[in-house]
Amino acid sequence: MSRAEDAMTRTATRNGWLLSTPALILLTLAAAGPLLIVLVYSFLEKGQYGNVEWAFSWDGWVGILFTRDIFDGTLGLADAHLTIFWRSVKLSLMTTAITFALGFPTAWFIATRPAAERGMWLFLITIPFWTNLLIRTFAINEVLRSEGLLNTVLISLGLIDAPLQIMYTDRAVLIGMAYVYLPLMVLPLYAAIERFDMRLLEAAYDLYASRMQVLRHVILPIVKPGIVAGSILVFVPSLGAYVTPRVLGGGKNMMIGNFIELQFGQGRNWPLGAALSMTLLVVVMVALLFYVRAANRGSNTNG
Amino acid sequence: MTQKIAVAAEHTVKSFGQGKASVRALDDVSLEIQSGEFFTLLGPSGCGKTTLLRLIAGFEAPTSGRILLDGADVTELPPNRRPVNTVFQSYALFPHLTVAENVGFALKMQGRKKPEVDDTVARMLALVKMETFATRKTAQLSGGQQQRVALARALAPQPKVLLLDEPLSALDLKLRKEMQVELKRLQKETGITFVFVTHDQEEALTMSDRIGVMSAGKLQQVATPREIYTAPVNRFVASFIGETNFLPVTPTQGGARLGCGAVVAAAGEGPVLTIRPEQITVTPVDAVGAIPATVDAQVYFGTDTHCHLRLSDGERVTARIPSPAMGETGVGIGQRVGLVFAPHAARLIRE
Ligand SMILES: Nc1ncnc2c1ncn2[C@@H]1O[C@H](COP(=O)(O)OP(=O)(O)OP(=O)(O)O)[C@@H](O)[C@H]1O
Ligand SMILES: [Mg+2]
Numbered sequence: 001m002s003r004a005e006d007a008m009t010r011t012a013t014r015n016g017w018l019l020s021t022p023a024l025i026l027l028t029l030a031a032a033g034p035l036l037i038v039l040v041y042s043f044l045e046k047g048q049y050g051n052v053e054w055a056f057s058w059d060g061w062v063g064i065l066f067t068r069d070i071f072d073g074t075l076g077l078a079d080a081h082l083t084i085f086w087r088s089v090k091l092s093l094m095t096t097a098i099t100f101a102l103g104f105p106t107a108w109f110i111a112t113r114p115a116a117e118r119g120m121w122l123f124l125i126t127i128p129f130w131t132n133l134l135i136r137t138f139a140i141n142e143v144l145r146s147e148g149l150l151n152t153v154l155i156s157l158g159l160i161d162a163p164l165q166i167m168y169t170d171r172a173v174l175i176g177m178a179y180v181y182l183p184l185m186v187l188p189l190y191a192a193i194e195r196f197d198m199r200l201l202e203a204a205y206d207l208y209a210s211r212m213q214v215l216r217h218v219i220l221p222i223v224k225p226g227i228v229a230g231s232i233l234v235f236v237p238s239l240g241a242y243v244t245p246r247v248l249g250g251g252k253n254m255m256i257g258n259f260i261e262l263q264f265g266q267g268r269n270w271p272l273g274a275a276l277s278m279t280l281l282v283v284v285m286v287a288l289l290f291y292v293r294a295a296n297r298g299s300n301t302n303g
Numbered sequence: 304m305t306q307k308i309a310v311a312a313e314h315t316v317k318s319f320g321q322g323k324a325s326v327r328a329l330d331d332v333s334l335e336i337q338s339g340e341f342f343t344l345l346g347p348s349g350c351g352k353t354t355l356l357r358l359i360a361g362f363e364a365p366t367s368g369r370i371l372l373d374g375a376d377v378t379e380l381p382p383n384r385r386p387v388n389t390v391f392q393s394y395a396l397f398p399h400l401t402v403a404e405n406v407g408f409a410l411k412m413q414g415r416k417k418p419e420v421d422d423t424v425a426r427m428l429a430l431v432k433m434e435t436f437a438t439r440k441t442a443q444l445s446g447g448q449q450q451r452v453a454l455a456r457a458l459a460p461q462p463k464v465l466l467l468d469e470p471l472s473a474l475d476l477k478l479r480k481e482m483q484v485e486l487k488r489l490q491k492e493t494g495i496t497f498v499f500v501t502h503d504q505e506e507a508l509t510m511s512d513r514i515g516v517m518s519a520g521k522l523q524q525v526a527t528p529r530e531i532y533t534a535p536v537n538r539f540v541a542s543f544i545g546e547t548n549f550l551p552v553t554p555t556q557g558g559a560r561l562g563c564g565a566v567v568a569a570a571g572e573g574p575v576l577t578i579r580p581e582q583i584t585v586t587p588v589d590a591v592g593a594i595p596a597t598v599d600a601q602v603y604f605g606t607d608t609h610c611h612l613r614l615s616d617g618e619r620v621t622a623r624i625p626s627p628a629m630g631e632t633g634v635g636i637g638q639r640v641g642l643v644f645a646p647h648a649a650r651l652i653r654e
Pocket of ligand 2: 354
C-alpha cells in the first residue's frame with residue numbers, strides 16, 4: 001500500500017470513529033451510567049426511610065453474608081440470605097436441568113422433521129414468547145392452584161382425594177420457570193442438532209455402539225455448544241427471575257431477584273440491594289465467560 | 304467348494320414407500336459371498352447397490368427374505384450386533400475425535416481395555432500408513448487421508464465382513480488408482496471378506512475375485528471378472544461392462560445365422576449374438592470365411608482405431624483394430640472389406 005493510500009485509510013478510520021462518537025458516548029452512558037450509580041450506592045450508608053446517606057460504608061457488601069445482632073451489634077452469618085442464595089442457585093440449576101431434559105427431545109424431534117415442517121414447529125415453540133410474562137405466569141397459577149385445572153382433573157379421575165398443594169412452593173416456581181424458559185433451551189439445541197450429520201449415527205451404530213453410547217459418545221459431544229448455549233440462556237435469567245417466584249412462590253419462597261427488590265422496597269436498605277445486584281451481575285458475567293470459552297472450544301474442534 | 308459362505312442373501316426383497324409410490328429397490332436378490340473373497344457389486348446409479356449393502360449391515364430390514372452371516376440368520380439383528388463394518392461413501396468420521404480416537408471407537412464401545420485399544424489403533428494406523436496423523440482432528444485431513452482413516456476405523460474391530468460403499472468415488476484419478484492397489488493389499492493381508500460397491504466397471508474388473516452385476520433391483524449375473532467380460536449372460540451385462548456389438552441372429556446347431564446369411568460359431572443360447580470390437584479382424588473382402596461389410600467411418604484413438612462397419616443387411620458393427628495393423632489392410636471409407644470373428648469370442652445371449 002502506498003503512503004498516500006495508507007494516510008487516506010487512516011483518515012477514513014479516524015473520521016469513522018469521530019462520526020460514531022456521539023453514539024458511543026450515549027451507549028457508554030446508557031449502559032455504564034446506571035451500573036455506576038448502583039456500584040456507588042453499594043458503598044454508601046443506608047437512609048432511614050430508604051434512599052442513601054452520602055457517607056462511605058462497607059455495610060451494603062458486608063450485609064450480603066452477615067447480619068448485625070440487634071442487641072450487642074456483633075456480626076453473625078445471615079442464614080436467611082444464604083438460604084435465599086442457595087434456593088436461587090438450586091432452582092436455577094434445576095430449571096436448567098428440566099428444560100434440558102424436556103428441550104433436548106423436543107429439539108431433536110423438530111430437527112429431524114422434513115425441512116418444510118420445521119419452521120412451523122419452531123413457531124409453535126416460540127408462541128409463548130409473544131405473550132406477556134406476567135400473563136403466562138398467571139396462567140400457570142390457574143393450572144396449579146388448589147381449585148385449578150390440574151387438581152380438578154386429578155380429583156375427577158380419582159387419582160387423588162385432596163387437592164395437591166403446589167402453589168407457593170419451590171415446586172411451583174420450578175414448574176413456572178421451566179415453562180417460561182423452555183424455548184430458550186430448545187432454540188440453541190435445535191440450531192446445534194440441525195447441523196448434526198445424521199450419518200454419524202449410522203457410523204456409530206455400525207461400530208458396535210448401543211443407543212446410549214451413541215447418545216453419550218457421539219451426539220452429546222458434538223451438540224455440546226448448543227447445550228452450553230441453552231443452559232446459559234436458561235440459567236442466567238432463572239438466577240435473576242423476579243416475576244415467576246413472586247407470583248408462584250408467594251412472598252415466602254424468595255429468590256435473589258425478589259430479595260433485591262425487597263431491599264429497595266420494604267427493607268429500606270438500598271446499599272445492600274445495590275451490592276446484591278452487583279454480586280448477581282458478577283455471577284452472570286462469570287457464567288457468560290465460561291460460555292464463551294466453551295463455545296469457542298466447541299467451534300474449534302468441530303470447525 | 305469347501306469355502307465357507309460369509310454372507311448370504313436369500314430371496315431378498317426391499318420396497319420403499321407404500322402403494323403406487325412404492326419403489327422396489329431390491330427384487331428377489333439371492334447371493335452367496337465366500338469367506339475371504341473380494342466381492343464387488345457393480346451397477347448403474349439407483350440399481351440398489353447401497354440398499355443391498357445397508358441390508359447386510361443392518362441399517363434396513365428386508366421387506367421379505369433373509370440375510371445370513373456365517374450361516375446364521377441375522378435378519379433381525381441391529382447393526383451394532385452384527386460382525387460387519389462399513390466404510391461409508393461420505394466416510395462419516397467423527398469430527399469431535401482425533402484420528403486415533405476414531406480408529407479406536409469400535410473397540411472402546413466394545414469395552415476393550417485401554418492398552419489393547421491403543422495397540423490395535425497403532426497397528427491399524429500403520430496398516431493404512433497414517434501413524435503420523437494419530438493426534439489430528441479429522442477435519443484437517445485430505446480426502447485420501449480421511450478415506451484411510453475410515454478404512455482403519457472399520458477394520459480395527461476385525462469384522463468378519465467389510466462393506467465398502469463407493470469408497471473411492473470422491474478421490475481424483477491418481478489417488479484412486481493408488482487406493483485401489485492399497486485396498487487390494489489390505490484385503491489380502493487381513494483376509495477379511497470385502498463387499499465393495501462401485502459403478503466403475505474398470506475398478507470392478509481389476510480388483511474383484513467375483514463381481515455381481517445389478518440392474519433395476521435385480522442381480523443379473525455373478526461371476527469372475529473374466530467370465531463377466533467374456534461370457535455375459537444378457538444384453539445388460541454385456542453392454543454395461545466394456546463395449547460390444549449386438550447382432551440379431553437365428554440360432555443354429557453350434558452357432559447362429561446372421562441376418563446377412565453368414566453362419567458363425569457361437570457358444571451360449573439366445574436370439575442375440577454379442578462380440579467385442581477387439582475380437583473382430585478386418586480382412587480383404589475375399590478372405591476365406593470372412594463376412595462381407597462396408598466401411599462407414601473410422602476413428603483414430605492412438606493405439607487403436609475404431610472401424611464402423613455395415614453388414615449387407617444393414618446391421619452396424621464396430622471393430623477395434625490395433626493402429627499398426629491398419630496400415631496393412633489399408634481401409635478407406637466406402638471400401639468393401641471382410642470381417643473375421645476370433646474363435647470362441649462370439650456369444651449368444653438373452654435379451
Ligand atoms: N430411504 C429410501 N426411501 C425411498 N426410496 C429409496 C430409499 N433408499 C433408496 N431408495 C430408492 O431405491 C433405489 C435404489 O437405491 P440405492 O441407493 O440402493 O441405489 P445405488 O445403486 O446405491 O445408487 P448409486 O450408485 O446412485 O448410489 C433407488 O431408486 C432409490 O431412489
Ligand atoms: Mg449408492
